[in-house]
Each structure stands twice: as structure tokens, then as C-alpha cells.
Amino acid sequence: MTATLLDPGRLTLDVLQAVHAGGVTLTVAPHAAAAVQASAAVVQSAAAGQAPVYGVNTGFGKLANQRISEADLDTLQLNLIRSHSVGVGAPLQPPVVRLMLATKAASLARGHSGVRPVVIDTLLAVLNAGLVPYVPSQGSVGASGDLAPLAHMTLAMMGEGEMLVDGERRPALPVLQQAGIAPLKLAAKEGLALINGTQTSTALALHALLAFEPVLESALVIGALTIDAARGSDGPFDPRIHALRGQPGQIDVAQYYRALLQGSAIRASHAEGDDRVQDPYCLRCQPQVVGACLDQLRHAALVLVREANAVTDNPLVFAEDGAMISGGNFHAEPVALAADGMALAIAEVGAIAERRIAMLIDSGVSRLPPFLTANAGLNSGFMIAHVTAASLASENKSLAHPASVDSLPTSANQEDHVSMATFAARRLQAMINNTAHILGIELLAAAQGIEFLRPLQSSAALEEVHALLRSHCPSIDVDRYLAPDIERATALVHSGALARILRTLPALPALWIPA
Secondary structure (H helix, E strand, O other): EEEEEOOOOOOOOOHHHHHHHEEEEEOHHHHHHHHHHHHHHHHHHHOOOOOHHHHHHEOOHHHHEEEOOOHHHHHHHHHHHHHHHOOOEEEOOOHHHHHHHHHEEEHHHOOOOOOHHHHHHHHHHHHHOEEEEEEEEEOOOOOOOHHHHHHHHHHHHHHOOEEEEEOOEEHHHHHHHHOOOOOOOOOOOHHHHHOOOOOOHHHHHHHHHHHHHHHHHHHHHHHHHHHHOOOOOOOHHHHHHHHHHHOOOOOOOHHHHHOOOOOOOHHHHHHOOOOOOOHHHHHHHHHHHHHHHHHHHHHHHHHHHHHOOOOOOOEEEOOOOEEOOOOOOOHHHHHHHHHHHHHHHHHHHHHHHHHHHHHHHHHHOOOHHHHOOOOOEEOOOHHHHHHHHHHHHHHHHHHHHOOOOOOOOOOOOOOOOOOHHHHHHOOOOHHHHHHEEEEEEHHHHHHHHOOOOOOOOOOOOHHHHHHHHOEEEEEEEOOOHHHHHHHHHHHHHHOHHHHHHOOOOOOOOOOOOOO
């Protein structure tokens, strides 16, 4: 484990990635203590006063006009967490929960939430001990905060909820005791500060961004292999074309392809005498399509890093003048729109890959044997593997429907417009898995196509890709049980094995652009 300083408001994507992977322990930067203590003092003063202050001495949501006596303020916070722990569905995965704990601690540590230092310390103690609160994945509409999932997280920290231990649900209290962590006892406003906020939707969207990174890099590698298998032209990747348009993602993707294809003897073999004037769009428009997707993902990364650093509970405390101001930072619309943009990008990466598979098996376009099999008729080759890819691409089209445009009012119309950000981000995992499987099928097909061009060799990088695949999946000379090969090829896409080959090429632009 690597010890890392949590500097509130300055989390980077690299730190978030390390938290996601489970590779760090976090300690709050010492300079944050003064602001945290000052904002807590404002809340404690309000709790002892007579003026109604939302979430401190009043009810919540539509019940904000109900005044709560001073003697019941701690019970108010306890009841809030119990009543809001109403999630359903499969539990969130440990990397997502780690991000929730870290980003909630980072938000509270900025000193505008009115919580005592012990609240932040408990969040980080749970994270650093490797504990995973049991958090059902469904039940948030992404406004007024991710109430239900954050309540389950908090309930576990209080010793009343559950923890995931080796994938099994266990009562939280003995797990906390075994780790030497005292159950959290809430004071005024602290329950509200813990469950208001966008940390669940943000964590889910970051989880998708980080999970899709090796898949996107694999798409570049596999797309280049398909270009060679189809003996496509490298003219569409000429940097002058892309400079004239000026789209950053397009320019960078064209550069990735030039690097991957450099030195290919297959390229050189048809530089002259090939009567094809232009390649299909699925080959020559890859910089335009995948580059646009990359731009969307880069924008999402910037939004999500900002949101991971944000203060998103309510009301917010400004200790310099003792103000407590109610607002709407808990509304997760920025995350919802970013996640919807990511969904479109993920779907399009898979959609153009499916078109490349269709092109490869069509002998009239690819000039390879029908369905990539030497004895078509007796063998069906990749005929039905393409059908699988088509079904997955179609499924992604439905999943890509924007979640942010849907809103159902809640809390007796007090919360009358919501973001649906949590679902917008949660559904991305299924889309990533679909796209990875499409790419796994394309990898098998492109490698098969390359073998029909032997003894010609592709570039050094792409020959390394071909050899890596063949170390897991032998050539498909005759029909055989293909599903296991698809799973093994897809594992190469997910694992980053193909991405590492791309990353060894010199002087390529970074995938993500630093903020």
C-alpha cells in the first residue's frame, strides 16, 4: 500500500485511479483541519440556537418546516440514516465503494459541510483498513444526493449496517471492531452531510472511465490490425487531413494508427496496382469516429475529476461569516450528462468495430475468403460470431439512450427535477462488457485475415498483437467450439495486454489530458 496525502480540492485522476485499484492509504493534508473545525463550530452553534436551520434542527425534504427539539438532534441524524437505507439490487463493487469513501472524505475535508474531524477520520479508517460497506446499487435518482447508497455506506460506518467480506454480507459492527475502528456516532447535520452529495454517481462514472481505458486502447490496436487484414490504405491517417479539421481527438487517434501501422509489409504490398479507390468508412473514418469518442471521454474525465473534488452536500457552511446557505450542489446533472456522453462513446466504439467485422467476412469487400474460412460451405467460419457482435452492438444502442432526460419527481414534489445520474453511470458497465466482446470477436477475425496474407508481415507492433492472441487462441482452420476463444480474446481486451503494446510505441499523446 502506498501512503498518499488527500489534499481537499486537489484530487487528480492518478490518485483516483490508485484508490479505485486499492493501492493507497489516504491521510488528510494537515492544512484542512482548521476549516473543518471552523465549519463544525458554526453547526454546533446553530444547533444550540433558536433559529430554524435546515438539516440541523428541522426535518428533511418536504418535512423541512417541522422543528426538532435540541434533545432530539442526534436522534434526527440517526433516523435520517436508518430511513434512507432503502437501496435494492446487487451490491456495488469494491472499487466503486472505495471511490465513494475517498471522495466523500475529500468533500467533507474542504470545510464547508459542518462535520467534526471524526467523521472524515472514520471514512478514511474504513477505506485504509480495506473494509467495504455493503451498498445496494439501485435506489438513487441522483438529486438531493445519492441518498440511499450513501446512507447504506454511513450505516455500515455506524455499526448498524453491513460490510462485504470476501463477497459475503456480514454485520458491520464486529467487522469494525476487528479492525479497531470505533462506530461513528453522528452529531447535528452530520448524517445529512454524509448522504447529500454525488459521490456514488461520480464513483460509478469514474469506475466506467477507468474500466473503459484499456478497452478503448485495445480498440485502436484491433482497428489497426483490421486495416492490415483488409489491406486498407494508410492515406486516411495522413496528419495533414486531420490538421485541417482541428479536432484534437481525431488528430491523436490518427497518430496512434500511424504508429501502429508503421513498417507493415502488408501496407507496402499494395501501395501500387490496387484498383480500390477508397476504403469503407469503418476503416478510413476511424480517426473521425473514435477520435470524436475520445474527445467525449476526455471531457467526461475533466467533469468527473472536478466533481470528485467538489462540495456537494446541503446546506453549505461558510465559517468566515457564519452563514449556512441552502442550495442545490447535490443535483448530479453534470455527472448525468457526462455519463450519457460516455455511453454514446462506448456504444460507437463498439458499433464501428462491428462494422469492421462485417467488412472482413464479406469477401466482396475484404477480398478475403468468405466468412474468413478456407472451405466455406463445409465451414461457416465467422458467420455467427458476427451475429453475436451485431446483437451486442444493438443492445448498446438501447442502453445508450440518455438517462439524464428522464426525471420523476420525488419527495411529494419538493424534489421535482432529478438527474438519474446514478443509473446513467451504473449502466455503463454492461455497455463496456458488450463493446469488449465485440472487440474480442474482431481480434479473432482480424488475426485470421492476416494469416490469409502470409508470408507478408504486418508491423512489429501488430505482429506482437497477433502472436499474443495466438498464444491464447490457435488459428481457426476448421469450425470448432468458438465461444471459449471469444472469452479468451475478450480477456486480452479487458486486461490491458493489448493496451500495453500500444503504450510501448514512442512519442504518442496521452489518452487523458490533465486538467
